[in-house]
Amino acid sequence: MNFLPLWRYFDHFAEGVVVTLELTIVAAIAGLVIGVAGAVALRGRVKPLALLVRAYIEIFRNTPSLIQIFLIFFVLPTFGLKLPAFEAAAVALSLYFGAYSVEIVRAGLDSVPKSQIEAGHCLGLTGWQVFRHVVLPPALRNAYPAVTSQFVLLLLGTSLASQVAAGELFHVAGFVESRTYRSFEVYAVICALYFAMAMGFKLLFTAFGLLAFRWPRRR
Amino acid sequence: MRSLSFVDFVSLISAIQWTVMLVVLALAFGAPLGLGLATARISRFAPLRWLAASIIQVVQGVPLLGLLFFFYFGMPMFLGVQVPAILAVTVAYTLYTAGFLGDIWRGGLEAVKEAQWEAGACLGLSVLQQFVHIIGPQALRLSLPPTVGFLVQLIKGTSLASIVGFVELARAGQVASAATFQPLMIYGVVASLYFALCFPLTLWSRSLEARLDGSR
Numbered sequence: 001m002n003f004l005p006l007w008r009y010f011d012h013f014a015e016g017v018v019v020t021l022e023l024t025i026v027a028a029i030a031g032l033v034i035g036v037a038g039a040v041a042l043r044g045r046v047k048p049l050a051l052l053v054r055a056y057i058e059i060f061r062n063t064p065s066l067i068q069i070f071l072i073f074f075v076l077p078t079f080g081l082k083l084p085a086f087e088a089a090a091v092a093l094s095l096y097f098g099a100y101s102v103e104i105v106r107a108g109l110d111s112v113p114k115s116q117i118e119a120g121h122c123l124g125l126t127g128w129q130v131f132r133h134v135v136l137p138p139a140l141r142n143a144y145p146a147v148t149s150q151f152v153l154l155l156l157g158t159s160l161a162s163q164v165a166a167g168e169l170f171h172v173a174g175f176v177e178s179r180t181y182r183s184f185e186v187y188a189v190i191c192a193l194y195f196a197m198a199m200g201f202k203l204l205f206t207a208f209g210l211l212a213f214r215w216p217r218r219r
Numbered sequence: 220m221r222s223l224s225f226v227d228f229v230s231l232i233s234a235i236q237w238t239v240m241l242v243v244l245a246l247a248f249g250a251p252l253g254l255g256l257a258t259a260r261i262s263r264f265a266p267l268r269w270l271a272a273s274i275i276q277v278v279q280g281v282p283l284l285g286l287l288f289f290f291y292f293g294m295p296m297f298l299g300v301q302v303p304a305i306l307a308v309t310v311a312y313t314l315y316t317a318g319f320l321g322d323i324w325r326g327g328l329e330a331v332k333e334a335q336w337e338a339g340a341c342l343g344l345s346v347l348q349q350f351v352h353i354i355g356p357q358a359l360r361l362s363l364p365p366t367v368g369f370l371v372q373l374i375k376g377t378s379l380a381s382i383v384g385f386v387e388l389a390r391a392g393q394v395a396s397a398a399t400f401q402p403l404m405i406y407g408v409v410a411s412l413y414f415a416l417c418f419p420l421t422l423w424s425r426s427l428e429a430r431l432d433g434s435r
Contacts, residue, residue: 001297058418058421059410059414061371062375062413062417063410063414063417064375064378064389066378066381066389067378067392067406067410068410070393070406071403071407071410074396074406078402152279156280156281156282156283156285157282160284170284170285177292183288183292183296184293184294184296184297185293186293187285187288187292187293188289190285191281191282191286194280194281194282194285195280195281198279198280199280
């Protein structure tokens, strides 16, 4: 066991970490936008649209992320839309994360009892005020743990983008391994880096959650 | 390059058996280990709790792909021996399954009220009897929906074995796609086959959850 030969590739690893974080954050933001839009559509009155969102959720949640990345990377070019690896992976991961986000956002909104919304209306609040002050705070708090754990899964899932050579951390691992032939050391370091990122985000999310959702729970 | 033929579809469908075999292997070894982790997590002996908690954290904190590569490429290099592909892949999926099921089942065990253990003790049952006859069945009922949900994750996760060259459904798709240059058709079929495996389980998990909810 000798980790020293890997030191030369420090810059490569650092670059990989940066690309992984970029990919994660892009997909998380796009996925959450899809999540909110999808949840609104699911609750909306336009039946065909709700049905379409339902189909989207089921398809993307019940097929492997890897196949989705392949489909977007290899199939879109046959329709004349050639996306570079990073962009293709970002689109695929956004759609995957989005499908989970819709359900999370919907569950968060549904967690607010109807009686509280009615109480808000009875107090003379407008529709927006009810949403802003009655629905949103508890919905955010209830959805928060699910969103954060799904975010960590997304972070780990970006490793699949290496299969279309998106230049993120796992792709760097393959490159360094092919140069040094030190498989054990390379994958031990890579796993440690992912673990450090996952733990870092978990701590960050816990700290933020404690700060942001301080009001007491009613029993 | 050759054109897409009936044989391609047959090869894809027959590749499902390897996907199913990976799932069965992962559950056969991962489920008992997961049960061990779950019980260790609620043990009264603190170091045992910490050990189980760290194993779960590590497994859930690294990518499944990382586990696969570590055991497929890394371990043989480290040990200096040839490890059969199926063994390396099985070890990786076993750890993955144990890490997630261990956490799910811990949640189920903890959700059963403390008084249930005490009631068992008052009836003169041993700790093992309390676990098997009183706590276990209730915890199982509570954790069945997420367990089935994890099964869907596991089936989707087996597609990663294709990356280390294991010929299951996803790999059969890559081979057929490379030979026929028809990625849309091939990956479309592959995705539908995964969907056909996963969707019924998703529906089952959902109905279990709804039934559980109604009885409370």
